[in-house]
Structures are given as C-alpha cells and as structure tokens.
Amino acid sequence: MxxxxxxxxxxxxxxxxxxxxxxxxxxxxxxxxxxxxxxxxxxxxxxxxxxxxxxxxxxxxxxxxxxxxxxxxxxxxxxxxHEKPQKGYGIISRTSWxxxxxxxxxxxxxxxxxxxxxxxxxxxxxxxxxxxxxxxxxxxxxxxxxxxxxxxxxxxxxxxxxxxxxxxxxSIYFEPDTPVESKCGECELCLKACPGQAIVEPFKINANRCLSFATINKGYLDDKTVIKMGRRIYGCDTCQKVCPYNKWAKKVSRPEFVPDKLKPKHDLTDILNMDNKKFKQVFGPTASSWRGKRTIIRNAIIACANTNEKNCINTLKKILYGDNSYLRGYSAWALSVIGGKELSKDIDEVLGKEGDERSKKMMIDALKKLKGDVFEDNTGRGI
Ligand code: SF4
Missing domain, CATH: 3.40.109 (NADH Oxidase)
Incomplete structure (x- = not known):
C-alpha cells in the first residue's frame, strides 16, 4: 500500500x-x-x-x-x-502586485x-x-x-x-492526470489584442515581440518596440485581460497579492526619482525587482515619452545630468519627444561630457529631432 x-x-x-x-x-x-x-x-x-x-x-x-x-x-x-491615478502613471502587471x-x-x-x-x-x-x-x-x-x-x-x-x-x-510514483484540450474554440481575441503582434499564430508566440519581455530587456530597445510599450513599466497583461475565461474567472481573497507600496498604476515621477533605498522599499518586496532599478527607470522614461507627460520634464532633466550613461541617453531621447527646442542647451551641455558612445548617439539624435531635422513617426504612441 x-x-x-x-x-x-x-x-x-x-x-x-x-x-x-x-x-x-x-x-x-x-x-x-x-x-x-x-x-x-x-x-x-x-x-x-x-x-x-x-x-x-x-x-x-x-x-x-x-x-x-x-x-x-x-x-x-x-x-x-485600484484608485484613480492623479498624475501621469506607469502600469505594473498583475504578476507583480x-x-x-x-x-x-x-x-x-x-x-x-x-x-x-x-x-x-x-x-x-x-x-x-x-x-x-x-x-x-x-x-x-x-x-x-x-x-x-x-x-x-x-x-x-x-x-x-x-x-x-x-x-x-x-520520488514516489503517482498515476498521471489527464491533460485538457484547448477550449478556445473560434475565439481569437488575444491574437487581435496583442500590441506587439507576438502571437504569430494560435499557440505560437514570438517572445522577442512580447512586450512583457521588452520591459525586462536590459539592452537598447528598437524604436517600434519603444512606442508599443506605451505605459508598461513591468510586464504586460493585455492578452490575458481580453480573454473571456478571465472575465468570468473566480476571484480570490489573497492579501499577499493585493498591491502595497507599488501601485498597479504607479506615479511616474515617483519611479523616475527613485534612489536605491526607495527602489528597495517600493519594488524590492515584489516580483518586478529582479531586473533592477535601471531597467524600471528606463521603462518609466519611455512611458513619459509615450504619454507626452510634460510634468516629468524636470525629473528627466535631472536624469540627463545624472550618473548613469544609459539613462542619460534615454532621458535625452524622451526630452526630445516631449520637450521643446529650449532643451537643446541641456542636451548639448551633457553631450560635451558624455563618454558612452551609445548615449552620445541618442543625444545627437535627440538634438536633431529638437531642431526638426528628423521626422519621427509617432503612430501608436500614447497607448
Ligand atoms: S482570448 Fe483566451 S479564449 Fe480567446 S483565443 Fe486567446 S486564450 Fe483562447
């Protein structure tokens, strides 16, 4: 027995x-x-x-x-x-509540x-x-x-x-249970809703197009991905949100997964201003901290640009003059998207001292954009 x-x-x-x-x-x-x-x-x-x-x-x-x-x-x-946000916000996936x-x-x-x-x-x-x-x-x-x-x-x-x-x-043998076959039927809501067109055909995902991956990708993101990210700070719930099975799914009372310091729609300036201590307090206890503060702040910079969040301009300027070259590059780019020509002076000043080649390039491109030398296709921005 x-x-x-x-x-x-x-x-x-x-x-x-x-x-x-x-x-x-x-x-x-x-x-x-x-x-x-x-x-x-x-x-x-x-x-x-x-x-x-x-x-x-x-x-x-x-x-x-x-x-x-x-x-x-x-x-x-x-x-x-969740409460209605008062100011510009970034979205945190439910997996990190x-x-x-x-x-x-x-x-x-x-x-x-x-x-x-x-x-x-x-x-x-x-x-x-x-x-x-x-x-x-x-x-x-x-x-x-x-x-x-x-x-x-x-x-x-x-x-x-x-x-x-x-x-x-x-190490004990148990009789395996029986798999359940797909019950999606004719539904294709998730395929249509996916902002990255990552569901290339039913049951097949191109993970490189998935915005959930984009939010944790530590490298430089391509322009199309950046625009599609919208306000996403960590993860993406879109294909699950539209799924009818989640619309009538059972709700659970589980206090450990109720958002605490990190809100589902979190204030963007709060994220942009985070030092290490604040990052540990707000993101540390959640599942979204593992890719580090720099990636989260980068995503907040992108969210500011995508939503034309002018309240963030001063904070972005602070990052532009800050000690992280990667973020300096991204903030120069964001300032060129949402700011005016007057910001050229700041970007120019920082560019003169910039040692990182990739950031330099972003600053040069930002200056060109502010001068009107570059046309940017903003289709899809502000999601
Ligand atoms: S939205 Fe849900 S039910 Fe519809 S195809 Fe996608 S996974 Fe299946």
Missing amino acids: KCITKDEIRDYASSCGIDLIGFAEPDCLVKYHDLLKERENNNYSCPIEEKNYEKRINPRLIMDNIRSIISIAVSYNVDYV GTDYHAVLKNKMDKLGGFIKSRCPDVELKCLVDNNPLLERAIAYNAGIGFYGKNSMIINEEYGSYIFLGEILC
Missing part, C-alpha cells in the same frame, strides 16, 4: 491555499524537443531562455530518482479595485512537502518556482491544471489564466 494517496495530497494542498493541483509523469516533456527547436529556428525564443533543450525537458537532471511531478497553481486574481509570488508559492509547497514527508519519510522532494529552465506550463498542461490558450497561457476553466505555477519533483 502507498504511504500517501493523491486525494490526501489534494486535500492538504487545498488547506495550504493551493488552488489547483495535478500529477504528471517525469518524461512528459520529451515530446517538446522538436517544438523548442522549431521556436529557435524561427527566432521565436528570447535571449533569456535556456539554450540547452535537455535542461528544459529532462527533470532527471535535477532529481535522478524522480517518478512524478506534482504541478500546483495559485490564483492571483485578487478582488482589488503584492508580495513576490516566488516566496508565497515556495512557502505553500514547503508546507505540502512537509506533509508528504510526514507520511512517507523516505520520499525525496524538490520544490521549484520559476527558478529552473523546465517547461512549467507544459508540466501544468500535462498534469491537467488547465488547457493551453491560443496566447500560450495555461487556462483553468474556474480560475482563468491569472495563476502562478510551481512544481514539486517527487
């Missing part, structure tokens, strides 16, 4: 605040090898993805005696109505793991939350957590797709 049953694990998981749980077999990811190859050949995979396919599909590289994967999901679809979900899920899985261990002392377990290259959505799909939406998100009929995923690798 088994030391623990699936039903006992399900019941305990629910008492820990885990909304969904399913079981998959360790080799369920092998079949994705060719898909990964196809994505890479099409340039659909983004630079932060693991290049070694084996690491993405073989959980035995993490635990050699694995016999099951327990997939869990926790809804972050909290019932929260409240406490960093990595810690919240780890805590719940540790509790569940403790319970399994209390019944099966010899079991080996490994809890994972987005800290490894395994294909977590594919695991969730194979464990019956939900179906694949055309936006490649995992959608559960009751909870929608606003769910965080986690996995427990386990």
Whole structure:
C-alpha cells in the first residue's frame, strides 16, 4: 500500500491555499524537443531562455530518482479595485502586485512537502518556482491544471489564466492526470489584442515581440518596440485581460497579492526619482525587482515619452545630468519627444561630457529631432 494517496495530497494542498493541483509523469516533456527547436529556428525564443533543450525537458537532471511531478497553481486574481491615478502613471502587471509570488508559492509547497514527508519519510522532494529552465506550463498542461490558450497561457476553466505555477519533483510514483484540450474554440481575441503582434499564430508566440519581455530587456530597445510599450513599466497583461475565461474567472481573497507600496498604476515621477533605498522599499518586496532599478527607470522614461507627460520634464532633466550613461541617453531621447527646442542647451551641455558612445548617439539624435531635422513617426504612441 502507498504511504500517501493523491486525494490526501489534494486535500492538504487545498488547506495550504493551493488552488489547483495535478500529477504528471517525469518524461512528459520529451515530446517538446522538436517544438523548442522549431521556436529557435524561427527566432521565436528570447535571449533569456535556456539554450540547452535537455535542461528544459529532462527533470532527471535535477532529481535522478524522480517518478512524478506534482504541478500546483495559485490564483492571483485578487478582488482589488485600484484608485484613480492623479498624475501621469506607469502600469505594473498583475504578476507583480503584492508580495513576490516566488516566496508565497515556495512557502505553500514547503508546507505540502512537509506533509508528504510526514507520511512517507523516505520520499525525496524538490520544490521549484520559476527558478529552473523546465517547461512549467507544459508540466501544468500535462498534469491537467488547465488547457493551453491560443496566447500560450495555461487556462483553468474556474480560475482563468491569472495563476502562478510551481512544481514539486517527487520520488514516489503517482498515476498521471489527464491533460485538457484547448477550449478556445473560434475565439481569437488575444491574437487581435496583442500590441506587439507576438502571437504569430494560435499557440505560437514570438517572445522577442512580447512586450512583457521588452520591459525586462536590459539592452537598447528598437524604436517600434519603444512606442508599443506605451505605459508598461513591468510586464504586460493585455492578452490575458481580453480573454473571456478571465472575465468570468473566480476571484480570490489573497492579501499577499493585493498591491502595497507599488501601485498597479504607479506615479511616474515617483519611479523616475527613485534612489536605491526607495527602489528597495517600493519594488524590492515584489516580483518586478529582479531586473533592477535601471531597467524600471528606463521603462518609466519611455512611458513619459509615450504619454507626452510634460510634468516629468524636470525629473528627466535631472536624469540627463545624472550618473548613469544609459539613462542619460534615454532621458535625452524622451526630452526630445516631449520637450521643446529650449532643451537643446541641456542636451548639448551633457553631450560635451558624455563618454558612452551609445548615449552620445541618442543625444545627437535627440538634438536633431529638437531642431526638426528628423521626422519621427509617432503612430501608436500614447497607448
Ligand atoms: S482570448 Fe480567446 S483565443 Fe486567446 S486564450 Fe483566451 S479564449 Fe483562447
């Protein structure tokens, strides 16, 4: 007889605040090898993805005696109505509302793991939350957590797709659950709504076009992407917002995912003025801090330009004279978009001392734009 049953694990998981749980077999990811190859050949995979396919599909590289994967999901679809912003704001994705979900899920899985261990002392377990290259959505799909939406998100009929995923690798064998086939039907709302046209066809995403990736891309962004980013500071929820499954998804009361210091529509000047201490206070406890202050401020500069936020001009000027060359370049560009000719003097002054070639180029382009030597296509700006 088994030391623990699936039903006992399900019941305990629910008492820990885990909304969904399913079981998959360790080799369920092998079949994705060719898909990964196809994505890479099409340039659909983004630079932060693991290049070694084996690491993405073989959980035995993490635990050699694995016999099951327990997939869990926790809804972050909290019932929260945010205040109307008074000033220019940037948008924070729901994944970054409240406490960093990595810690919240780890805590719940540790509790569940403790319970399994209390019944099966010899079991080996490994809890994972987005800290490894395994294909977590594919695991969730194979464990019956939900179906694949055309936006490649995992959608559960009751909870929608606003769910965080986690996995427990386990040395005990459990009968795998049955995957659920897509229930999107004829719907293509997410394909039409995606501002980056990243859903190139149903179930196929070009991650390089996804604005969620753009907001965490630390490098220099191309002009078209910058315009499409609109007000986004971290992440993008558009393809999920339009999904009918999320419109009628169950709401949860989960205080840890209710926004605290970081607001869903956060004041742009507040972000632009952040020093390290403020960044730690506001962004530190959330899931959006991992790409660092510089990237978040860059996105706020872009949001100012995209929304013609003239109240930000003085703060942008401060950044232009500041100690970060990357941000100096971006602020020169933003000032040339929203400011007037009088700003040429400041940009010119900073350009004279600028040591970074890329920033210099941005400043020279900004000066040309202010002088009217360059026509900028602003189509789509201000979303
Ligand atoms: S918006 Fe429509 S097509 Fe896209 S995931 Fe939702 S149901 Fe599927």
